[in-house]
Amino acid sequence: MAAVTLKDVAERAGVSIKTVSNVVRGVPQVSESTRTRVMRAVSELGYRPNPSARRLRTGRSGLIALAVPDLATPYFAELAHHVGAEASAQGFTVLIEETLGDAKEELRLATGVGASLLDGVILSPLRVSPADLAPVADEFPLVLLGERSYEHDHVVADHVLIDxxxxxxxxxxxxxxxxxxxxxxxxxxxxxxxxxxxxxxxxxxxxxxxxxxxxxxxxxxxxxxxxxxxxxxxxxxxxxxxxxxxxxxxxxxxxxxxxxxxxxxxxxxxxxxxxxxxxxxxxxxxxxxxxxxxxxxPDKAAIASLAVKCLAARIRSREPLPFEEYIAPHWxxxxxxxxxxxxxxxx
CATH class of the missing domain: 3.40.50.2300 (Response regulator)
Incomplete structure (x- = not known):
């Protein structure tokens, strides 16, 4: 049986191929009625996105990773929920990784383990040093969460945190x-x-x-x-x-x-x-x-939104962007x- 294509879904839903693509990628600028109609067609036809084809077409897989010290901690579980929701709105799928606060594991994940698959990484480091992360951020889309410990206020990567x-x-x-x-x-x-x-x-x-x-x-x-x-x-x-x-x-x-x-x-x-x-x-x-x-x-929804949008901008930019620090609210x-x-x- 031939694989179902975007064209097949578009014909069933009565919309353009571009619209189907936008819905599948989670692009927010689509009306709710159109999104519902397209997703109904996706379900009826059994359409499944082809990540390999997407990678060849765009140079990106649409996959990002969130790496945190401990998923059993309610804070990180709640944060992962917000990151997943924001990533979906930005057209990304999130892989969740647990580092257990191990410096070697944090550095391994920061480098985009399986970098041929991942477009970028959001990392909450506990033990790895900023000096170790600096060369990584220069070569691979990386956003850090949590407290900063940079010397002389030199920001080595995009960073989202509270005060x-x-x-x-x-x-x-x-x-x-x-x-x-x-x-x-x-x-x-x-x-x-x-x-x-x-x-x-x-x-x-x-x-x-x-x-x-x-x-x-x-x-x-x-x-x-x-x-x-x-x-x-x-x-x-x-x-x-x-x-x-x-x-x-x-x-x-x-x-x-x-x-x-x-x-x-x-x-x-x-x-x-x-x-x-x-x-x-x-x-x-x-x-x-x-x-x-x-x-x-801490405003976990704001932290997640800032981190994902920052990572998305870095992934999609054709030119190097200056590193930024973003302060999320707390009360x-x-x-x-x-x-x-x-x-x-x-x-």
């Missing part, structure tokens, strides 16, 4: 305004990542601004930004002498905060009565935890874990 120092400063200042005076931090990792370093910097700035003294004993170290490490770190803080023990903690991720809340529950302490808890990521788990978790919310969602006010979730 992490400001985010940490916002949430710590919120805890101080509530009258908390022994504010701890959970999330100082080793070797210290840019994420940890910047959130610790914002934490210290907010303490200084509130007239509070930074106490290194209240800066708990972790190996990973996960629930288990949050639990262990909070247990460690609770083992400190009573006069040092924190009355609030800023956790560098929502998962650390969830673990910390469980340790407080184990100890028979009330959140926020005895210890207020706040995190970063704006995950759904923060919304549905008990008590609901105060969290800094603080105050919930029960800091203000103690019970709220009914909207259905």
């Amino acid at each position: 992490n120092v400001a985010a940490a400063r916002d949430v710590t200042a919120h805890l101080a305004v509530l009258g908390r005076t022994r504010i701890g931090a959970i999330g100082v990792d080793q070797p210290q990542s840019a994420t940890s370093r910047q959130r610790l910097e914002g934490f210290q700035q907010a303490l200084h601004g509130a007239g509070l003294t930074y106490d290194p004993r209240l800066a708990a170290r972790v190996k990973e930004f996960d629930r288990r490490d949050g639990l262990l770190a909070m247990r460690g803080l609770l083992s400190l002498p009573a006069e040092v023990r924190p009355d609030a903690v800023f956790c560098f991720s929502d998962m650390l905060a969830v673990g910390a809340q469980h340790a407080l529950y184990e100890a028979g302490l009330n959140v926020p009565g005895d210890v207020a808890v706040a995190g970063v990521d704006g995950s759904e788990e923060a919304l549905y935890s008990t008590p609901s978790l105060t969290s800094v919310v 603080l969602e105050v919930r029960e874990s800091t203000d103690g006010v019970r709220r009914r979730l909207s259905p």
Whole structure:
């Protein structure tokens, strides 16, 4: 049986071949009624795009990759959802890769493993250095997510991020305004990542601004930004002498905060009565935890949109483009874990 072609679909739908091509590639400038009619014809005829033919015709496969440290982390799972939606709108298909924070794996994926297939990569690096990524970005379409750690403000690749120092400063200042005076931090990792370093910097700035003294004993170290490490770190803080023990903690991720809340529950302490808890990521788990978790919310939809559009522009450009840095919005969602006010979730 001969393969179904774009022409066959166009004849069945009563539109031009160009229109069918636009619908199949996800180009947004097509009316919903036309898109529905074309997709019905695609389904009825069993049309399947031929990536090899597309590659020969355009020099591109239409495939991009999103590489993140850990897909089990709600933040990255939610981000992947938004990247997939934006990529589809831009006419791309996304392959999802997990690096587990391994520098060699991050670098391998940044180079476009199977580069003959991939058009570009969106990478959230945890361990690989900017110096290693610089030559990659010069040769292959690459967009970085997350915190930056460039020397002398030299941008080595397109980068989409939130202002992490400001985010940490916002949430710590919120805890101080509530009258908390022994504010701890959970999330100082080793070797210290840019994420940890910047959130610790914002934490210290907010303490200084509130007239509070930074106490290194209240800066708990972790190996990973996960629930288990949050639990262990909070247990460690609770083992400190009573006069040092924190009355609030800023956790560098929502998962650390969830673990910390469980340790407080184990100890028979009330959140926020005895210890207020706040995190970063704006995950759904923060919304549905008990008590609901105060969290800094990065605009994940904006991050995904900026990253995909930036990568698409670099893929489609015939000339080299200057590297750019894009700052996505963030905001603080105050919930029960800091203000103690019970709220009914909207259905």
